[in-house]
Amino acid sequence: MAVGSFDFTIAIGGEAGQGIATPGDILARIFVRRGLHLNTYNAYQSIIRGGHIFLYLRVCDEEIYTHGDKLDILMCLNQDTMDRHLQLMRPGSWVLYNEDNIKPGEAGDGVQLCPLPVTKLSVTRNRLSQNTMAVGSAAHLLGLDFQVLEESLTLRFQRQGQAVIDENVSVARAGYDHSVANFEAFDQTVPTGPKPLAVWSGNEALAMGGAAAGVKFYAAYPMSPATGVLHWMAQNARNLGIMVRQVEDEIGVANMVIGAAHTGCRAMCATSGGGFALMTEAVGSAAMMEIPAVFIDVMRAGPSTGVPTKTEQGDLWQVLGASQGDFERFIVAPTTPVDCFNTMPELFNLTDKYQCPGIVVSDLLLSEGRFSIAPDLIDMHPHIDRGELITKGSSTDGYMRYKDTETGISPRALPGLEGYVHVVATDEHDENSQLLSDEFTNPHKRRKMVEKRARKFKVAIEDIKPPELEGPADAEITLIGWGSTYGVIREAVEILAQQGVAVNHLAIKWIVPFHGEAITEILSKSKRVVVVENSFSGQFYRYMRSETGLSVDGHIRKYDGEPFIPHHIVDGVKAHLAEKIECFVPYQEAIT
Amino acid sequence: MATTMPATDDKPVIPLTARDFKGLVDPDWCAGCGDFGVLNALQRSCAELGLRPHEILTVSGIGCSSNLPGYFNSYGMHTLHGRSLAVATGAKLGNHRLHVIVTGGDGDGYGIGGNHFTHTARRNVDLTYVVMNNQIYGLTTGQISPTSTMGMKTKSTPFGSVEAPLNPITSAIMNGATFVARGFSGDVRHLTELMKQAIQHSGFSLIDIFSPCVTFNHDNSNAFFKERIKKLEDEGHDTNDWKTACEKAMLFGDTIYTGLFFQKQAPTLGGSEPVLEPDEPLGLQTLGLDKEQTKRIIERMM
Ligand SMILES: Cc1ncc(C[n+]2csc(CCOP(=O)(O)OP(=O)(O)O)c2C)c(N)n1
Ligand code: SF4
Ligand SMILES: [Mg+2]
Numbered sequence: 001m002a003v004g005s006f007d008f009t010i011a012i013g014g015e016a017g018q019g020i021a022t023p024g025d026i027l028a029r030i031f032v033r034r035g036l037h038l039n040t041y042n043a044y045q046s047i048i049r050g051g052h053i054f055l056y057l058r059v060c061d062e063e064i065y066t067h068g069d070k071l072d073i074l075m076c077l078n079q080d081t082m083d084r085h086l087q088l089m090r091p092g093s094w095v096l097y098n099e100d101n102i103k104p105g106e107a108g109d110g111v112q113l114c115p116l117p118v119t120k121l122s123v124t125r126n127r128l129s130q131n132t133m134a135v136g137s138a139a140h141l142l143g144l145d146f147q148v149l150e151e152s153l154t155l156r157f158q159r160q161g162q163a164v165i166d167e168n169v170s171v172a173r174a175g176y177d178h179s180v181a182n183f184e185a186f187d188q189t190v191p192t193g194p195k196p197l198a199v200w201s202g203n204e205a206l207a208m209g210g211a212a213a214g215v216k217f218y219a220a221y222p223m224s225p226a227t228g229v230l231h232w233m234a235q236n237a238r239n240l241g242i243m244v245r246q247v248e249d250e251i252g253v254a255n256m257v258i259g260a261a262h263t264g265c266r267a268m269c270a271t272s273g274g275g276f277a278l279m280t281e282a283v284g285s286a287a288m289m290e291i292p293a294v295f296i297d298v299m300r301a302g303p304s305t306g307v308p309t310k311t312e313q314g315d316l317w318q319v320l321g322a323s324q325g326d327f328e329r330f331i332v333a334p335t336t337p338v339d340c341f342n343t344m345p346e347l348f349n350l351t352d353k354y355q356c357p358g359i360v361v362s363d364l365l366l367s368e369g370r371f372s373i374a375p376d377l378i379d380m381h382p383h384i385d386r387g388e389l390i391t392k393g394s395s396t397d398g399y400m401r402y403k404d405t406e407t408g409i410s411p412r413a414l415p416g417l418e419g420y421v422h423v424v425a426t427d428e429h430d431e432n433s434q435l436l437s438d439e440f441t442n443p444h445k446r447r448k449m450v451e452k453r454a455r456k457f458k459v460a461i462e463d464i465k466p467p468e469l470e471g472p473a474d475a476e477i478t479l480i481g482w483g484s485t486y487g488v489i490r491e492a493v494e495i496l497a498q499q500g501v502a503v504n505h506l507a508i509k510w511i512v513p514f515h516g517e518a519i520t521e522i523l524s525k526s527k528r529v530v531v532v533e534n535s536f537s538g539q540f541y542r543y544m545r546s547e548t549g550l551s552v553d554g555h556i557r558k559y560d561g562e563p564f565i566p567h568h569i570v571d572g573v574k575a576h577l578a579e580k581i582e583c584f585v586p587y588q589e590a591i592t
Numbered sequence: 593m594a595t596t597m598p599a600t601d602d603k604p605v606i607p608l609t610a611r612d613f614k615g616l617v618d619p620d621w622c623a624g625c626g627d628f629g630v631l632n633a634l635q636r637s638c639a640e641l642g643l644r645p646h647e648i649l650t651v652s653g654i655g656c657s658s659n660l661p662g663y664f665n666s667y668g669m670h671t672l673h674g675r676s677l678a679v680a681t682g683a684k685l686g687n688h689r690l691h692v693i694v695t696g697g698d699g700d701g702y703g704i705g706g707n708h709f710t711h712t713a714r715r716n717v718d719l720t721y722v723v724m725n726n727q728i729y730g731l732t733t734g735q736i737s738p739t740s741t742m743g744m745k746t747k748s749t750p751f752g753s754v755e756a757p758l759n760p761i762t763s764a765i766m767n768g769a770t771f772v773a774r775g776f777s778g779d780v781r782h783l784t785e786l787m788k789q790a791i792q793h794s795g796f797s798l799i800d801i802f803s804p805c806v807t808f809n810h811d812n813s814n815a816f817f818k819e820r821i822k823k824l825e826d827e828g829h830d831t832n833d834w835k836t837a838c839e840k841a842m843l844f845g846d847t848i849y850t851g852l853f854f855q856k857q858a859p860t861l862g863g864s865e866p867v868l869e870p871d872e873p874l875g876l877q878t879l880g881l882d883k884e885q886t887k888r889i890i891e892r893m894m
Contacts, residue, residue: 237867240881256681256685260685419646421646434616
């Protein structure tokens with residue numbers, strides 16, 4: 001389905017090391033500078049050379065939330081791409097390829113095969129020429145002026161000097177001219193949006209959101225697909241005065257973050273499931289010591305080392321079960337890139353107020369996708385509320401760090417202040433921090449402290465917006481998703497509406513605290529409920545059931561490593577409407 | 593440590609005594625436990641250096657020895673087993689004005705926390721690390737530790753340990769620690785002097801202390817050490833000479849050396865970070881970005 005009046009998807013396929021990112025970047029820049037919306041997904045592998053990589057770039061004059069279903073231009077950088085993807089091209093699409101070394105396959109009706117005589121047209125022997133030439137040709141097919149491309153190339157290669165710019169411009173020009181002479185261009189001209197847009201990834205949005213929230217300490221151990229947060233933080237550390245550390249392992253990361261947080265820094269870290277597994281003991285220690293800190297788990301397909309470069313929503317139970325014992329913590333799954341950003345200051349305010357850890361659950365799709373964003377939608381100066389934090393002054397007799405207050409929240413004094421000297425402890429302790437094990441392990445004191453900490457969370461849910469139903473009230477089916485599936489479900493709902501199928505959508509962002517009552521209330525009015533998740537066992541469904549007692553009518557699940565695209569969900573809804581099935585698992589076209 | 597807290601006001605500073613560093617509760621260590629001597633030496637050294645309780649952050653892991661922060665009057669963090677150095681690094685970077693003193697056991701520091709030990713030394717974080725090495729797991733009622741000697745019989749090695757021990761001194765030197773010393777809990781005076789030097793040293797300082805467990809390690813008792821210990825300073829040891837330091841640290845027979853094995857001046861982690869140049873510690877800074885910072889971020893995205 002086309003969302004706006006201009007909705008166009010370019011895909012570039014090749015192997016690692018063939019330089020797919022560069023043409024992707026160049027084209028992406030052109031579109032966002034024109035004010036067009038962008039949604040990209042890179043289907044890649046954990047490999048530095050070889051393998052198969054496939055980059056989607058969807059461009060639209062209206063906001064888009066998924067990389068979509070269809071392809072308009074396919075750029076083949078190797079034979080493999082031609083062989084795998086040609087049969088998926090729709091009528092009216094183009095397939096660009098280097099005719100020197102790629103054999104065309106059987107194209108379907110209306111698919112334009114566009115061979116590029118790369119060696120003949122090239123002024124250089126650079127093996128990346130075919131990429132630049134394909135970009136030149138694509139620019140023509142899209143009806144862009146060559147000058148627009150030239151500007152973008154100049155910007156892209158600025159740092160490498162004039163010679164590199166000239167070489168790329170001339171190769172692109174050759175591709176452009178060849179295309180003008182030989183191929184029929186798109187009949188629509190590329191529109192221009194109201195103002196230039198910026199580009200970010202979900203990881204960058206998380207990092208920026210943290211920075212805007214006032215993060216002063218960031219630590220990490222590299223792990224895909226979370227490493228983008230580290231890279232952004234490292235790049236901006238000195239501009240923003242953030243201490244950024246690469247640590248020996250994730251156990252060290254989490255504990256270092258807690259140490260920094262205890263001295264008053266807003267502190268955070270990001271990893272994927274494997275790294276988060278190593279952090280879990282520390283998460284509970286932050287809860288016990290009542291130190292606010294934020295941990296991000298960017299999910300990849302698991303278990304174990306799993307599929308490092310593929311997406312999944314399989315860590316929900318891991319984060320729910322992270323660390324032994326009963327304790328209070330927030331768990332939140334942002335739904336869109338801008339939500340990634342906004343979630344960070346919101347969560348830091350909550351973790352400061354309730355003096356506990358917060359966990360953000362993202363995934364590869366959301367974190368590593370690159371998306372356009374209007375800069376004025378990014379609030380770099382969000383409200384900051386540090387809760388009951390004592391940062392100044394001296395003395396007050398008998399300060400007790402864990403004072404048993406009515407709200408359960410005990411004013412927190414930072415180390416270094418005179419008169420507030422205290423110890424924080426991972427052992428159970430009394431109001432004055434004294435370990436219970438230092439005397440006889442007093443059951444009344446233990447109960448008091450468990451209840452003190454738990455009391456904080458009696459009201460926490462009031463600080464969190466309940467989920468809202470999107471779409472018609474009298475829908476045939478209510479789709480429930482959580483976290484990153486927001487965008488694709490949203491588009492599927494629109495497609496179904498166009499086809500006359502009324503579906504609505506309940507997107508869940510907050511996992512803990514969970515708005516069970518609000519959800520029960522909403523679902524009580526639904527005709528049929530289907531849960532959409534990117535996991536095999538339906539982790540979210542099982543969690544929702546445990547919290548609400550609700551059962552549902554069916555499921556749409558995917559666990560092959562690739563994200564849902566809209567028609568997967570459309571097909572699932574239709575299958576559920578057609579007959580009673582328990583679980584629909586969409587077929588993943590051989591796109592990667 | 594190079595940094596000090598500025599005086600908070602102009603009240604005359606009354607000199608403190610070791611007793612002022614007594615914590616909320618009395619230690620629940622077994623009578624005769626070596627850790628008493630270590631606590632005593634630490635209290636004395638802080639008093640003698642003129643430190644104030646609120647300027648100090650003691651950080652420990654879990655173990656009998658790691659209970660020390662509760663018995664010491666200063667800010668303290670009683671963290672997870674093995675994680676004290678990581679937490680302490682974060683805390684020191686978060687507030688570089690604090691004197692961060694890490695206390696713990698051999699199991700805590702060299703076993704479960706071994707990875708942090710290596711890397712904290714390498715990074716030369718400005719911390720003082722006090723290890724109460726009793727060559728046993730005390731709190732868990734007597735199993736071998738990474739420093740237990742070969743052949744030692746414990747509950748987990750009823751037929752004698754067949755593993756070779758780790759040498760904390762040579763390890764620390766090899767890992768890049770810039771102050772490496774060994775003390776003995778039975779010689780509080782000597783230990784106090786070592787601690788004072790370590791606290792004043794700028795960079796990562798380790799004091800590995802023989803601190804006998806009277807309950808579970810009958811091999812390495814007070815008497816065992818008293819008979820064997822010789823002080824490096826009595827023999828004119830050159831603390832710049834890491835090779836001789838290692839040779840001497842490896843002796844564990846009739847002669848066992850205590851004292852300062854090795855010291856060098858090197859940039860600290862915090863000192864190498866421009867982010868810490870502003871006087872105000874990170875943890876006390878006002879949060880939020882300014883217009884200029886924001887502009888630079890957004891420009892990069894366009
Ligand atoms: C993750 C974890 N594993 C195991 C333990 C149990 N434990 C507590 S203290 C300790 C060993 C303590 O030995 P050491 O650090 O040498 O201290 P000591 O009691 O001898 O002073 C162990 C294994 C724990 N608390 N946490
Ligand atoms: S068990 Fe050993 S180490 Fe623990 S307190 Fe007793 S003597 Fe000290
Ligand atoms: Mg021990």
